[in-house]
Amino acid sequence: MAHDTRNFKAAEFSCRCGRFDCPHHAVDQRLMDALQQLRDLIGVPIHVNSGYRCPFWNKRVGGVRNSTHVRGIAADIRCGELTPAELARFAEEVPAFANGGIGVYKSWVHVDVRGKRARWRG
Ligand SMILES: [Zn+2]
Ligand SMILES: [Zn+2]
Incomplete structure (x- = not known):
């Protein structure tokens, strides 16, 4: 199980x-560390809508x-202070997200650390 970072449990x-x-707690540490870097970059709270999903829950949603x-x-x-487009632009500055997935949706941003570049709009 991943350990908490300064701003994320x-x-x-x-x-x-x-x-x-x-x-329940199958989150990867690399994801949490990258999000902490993003949090440090923007300086305001980030809310996690969805993180790890077991296969059952993934199918359900x-x-x-x-x-x-x-x-x-x-x-x-999502972030109360920034639009999804703005949040995604900051995510591009975090190496693990720059070389990972960033998907921009109407009210949130998907980020992942898959190790190869993917971009889309929802
Ligand atoms: Zn589950
Ligand atoms: Zn997602």
Whole structure:
């Protein structure tokens, strides 16, 4: 299990399914460290809408089958002070996200540390 960073608790990334046998805390440390770098860069709180999803929950919320959320390397985030487009621009300055996935949606941004570049709009 990943350890907390200065501004993020591993529990914020746990699966929301609520099932007894879910490995709720399967978030990758690299994701948390990259998000901490983003947090340091913007200097204002980031809210985690969705982090790790077990396969059951991923299916329930309509995630793609091999979702990076299921691998614990993705988070959907938003920030009260910045628009998703602005937040995504800052994410480009964090190496693990620059060389990872950044998806811009209407009210949130998906970031992941997949190790190769992917960009899209939701
Ligand atoms: Zn679950
Ligand atoms: Zn996502």
